[in-house]
Amino acid sequence: MPSNEQRRQAAKRKLERQLARRAERAKRRRIWGASITAVVVIAAVGLVYWLVNLGPDNNSEAATSPDDSSTANTSKGACGYKDNPSETPPDGKDVGMPDDPAETPKTGTVKVTLKTNQGDIPLTLDRAKAPCTVQSMEHLVTKKFFDGTTCHRLTASAGLKVLQCGDPLGTGAGGPGYSIPDELAAAQKFTPGQSPDGSTQVVTYPRGTVAMANGGANTGGSQFFLVYGDSTLPPNYTYFGTVEAAGLTVLDKIAAGGITAGQNGPEDGTPKSPVQIKQAVKE
Known part of the structure; x- marks a missing residue:
């Protein structure tokens, strides 16, 4: 033990x-x-x-996919066209956004003829003045967006003499479903002046000007106006081309036909002689 x-x-x-x-x-x-x-x-x-x-590189296909929520509604090139959800083009007029290359052509001209029921209106679009706007207009013409549309507005006041076209709805509220950035450098070089009350800086858009209509900064789409008489406006409308002499003759005839008064008075309404763009043709 x-x-x-x-x-x-x-x-x-x-x-x-x-x-x-x-x-x-x-x-x-x-x-x-x-x-x-x-x-x-x-x-x-x-x-x-x-x-x-x-x-993955930031420039890879995956990084620039249309599903990228930050840029899904904006084209990827130099112009950056943007979807405009406030506009829904009518059937047959949804032609998509223009091609938007990294280097937008900035030289040369594009010849377009508006074949209307009142006569042909030939235009010369100038890439140097507004390359992104001309690129868009060329796209719309090529896609036949303007065919069968009406010029819905005619003005005849002392300071505003224009025929406005390009709305697929014919009401002044339509567009292509995307917006174009403003290109105002050329318009800002027009002859300066003051509004009648002296409160606003304005310029003179000369007879023969082709410019974009808009509802505010960077909201241009398909609506444009043709100036048949010197017009005084703020330099907020992209100047991108000119109406050739034969077209001015047609505009003068339309203006002489008179205006059906609209909500802005007897000098701002629809043309009494209706104007339809039967076809817009790139020459």
């Missing part, structure tokens, strides 16, 4: 073994923890390296 001293020695040895096993387990846990931490750090560094050096 073991003595008390033998029992104490046996218990001491057992305790020492237990403490040694616990120390070994703790050591293994520390080694595994350090290994896992190292793996996580290496993986994170590798992921960052891939994203910075090997991942």
